[in-house]
Amino acid sequence: MSAQNDTAAPNIIWGAKAISQVIRRPEKSTFNALEAGKIPGAKKIGGRWGLNPSVFFAAFEAA
Template structure:
């Protein structure tokens, strides 16, 4: 079995779910995603991000 750095339960699917993780509004999150400001990718028309990377991003933003 192949292992990866990102566990499937660590993935956050959808901009609305990402907004809840980073405690931003949906509108703010869509803007940040479209501007490439968040560590996320679009897969099949849907945004996906690692919860761990999102939290690391927020910690770095607060510093």
């Protein structure tokens, strides 16, 4: 019998192409924004971009 974590791991979107599809922007524009640090919830890990979509979309709810 295995123990369950009380905290679920966030769904991370990996790669600039996949991120561009989630945020509905052109791939090249997305990559440039990622490199400029302008996408909330995005982080480069091991040379690959990852995005936590809940952090990205929450940025639009903050006033």
